[in-house]
Amino acid sequence: xxxxxxxxxxxxxxxxxxxxxxxxxxxxxxxxxxxxxxxxxxxxxxxxxxxxxxxxxxxxxxxxxxxxxxxxxxxxxxxxxxxxxxxxxxxxxxxxxxxxxxxxxxxxxxxxxxxxxxxxxxxxxxxxxxxxxxxxxxxxxxxxxxxxxxxxxxxxxxxxxxxxxxxxxxxxxxxxxxxxxxxxxxxxxxxxxxxxxxxxxxxxxxxxxxxxxxxxxxxxxxx
Numbered sequence: 001x002x003x004x005x006x007x008x009x010x011x012x013x014x015x016x017x018x019x020x021x022x023x024x025x026x027x028x029x030x031x032x033x034x035x036x037x038x039x040x041x042x043x044x045x046x047x048x049x050x051x052x053x054x055x056x057x058x059x060x061x062x063x064x065x066x067x068x069x070x071x072x073x074x075x076x077x078x079x080x081x082x083x084x085x086x087x088x089x090x091x092x093x094x095x096x097x098x099x100x101x102x103x104x105x106x107x108x109x110x111x112x113x114x115x116x117x118x119x120x121x122x123x124x125x126x127x128x129x130x131x132x133x134x135x136x137x138x139x140x141x142x143x144x145x146x147x148x149x150x151x152x153x154x155x156x157x158x159x160x161x162x163x164x165x166x167x168x169x170x171x172x173x174x175x176x177x178x179x180x181x182x183x184x185x186x187x188x189x190x191x192x193x194x195x196x197x198x199x200x201x202x203x204x205x206x207x208x209x210x211x212x213x214x215x216x217x218x219x220x221x222x223x
Contacts, residue, residue, distance in 0.1 A: 004109040011117030015191040031081040035090030060149035066163040098164040185209040
């Protein structure tokens with residue numbers, strides 16, 4: 001790949017990232033790296049790191065930054081995809097992860113896009129409801145654990161992910177004014193609408209900031 005475009009999806013738990021990633025993947029023919037899938041795969045090895053990952057995922061906690069970064073960068077370094085477009089879901093999630101992520105991106109990609117699915121106009125109880133619907137059978141066994149896991153995931157987003165997101169937005173503004181060859185852009189779309197409407201707005205915004213789409217398709221019209 002001569003040029004590599006990386007699209008990073010960020011949003012609160014249950015905001016609809018998975019749906020939008022699937023729709024965007026269909027029209028860009030991109031390759032998706034899902035951090036949850038990569039960690040789940042790593043958790044099957046049976047060592048102490050695997051046990052830590054499994055426990056963290058079951059309790060709604062963040063996996064150790066070092067472990068998460070190691071898993072992600074191992075797969076990213078090996079990735080080859082003909083379109084040159086890679087969608088990333090679930091990494092980075094903290095400011096520390098963001099610093100490591102940017103160090104890698106500066107050396108290996110040309111264009112980086114942060115996509116924020118904004119839940120500013122979605123009530124917290126609606127996010128909580130969506131989260132509860134996605135809980136595993138084991139997580140549903142005790143009502144107390146059920147509520148604690150949902151609350152923990154929302155709290156982690158508000159305390160850790162939003163901090164990194166603010167820094168990323170600032171860096172994107174500075175990059176846009178810098179004229180550097182490395183391009184870093186930020187796109188924000190409201191997550192409180194029908195998936196089709198969100199997808200159309202997202203595609204228009206990404207086209208505006210330079211993400212290439214296949215010329216043989218009509219990405220805004222595909223849902």
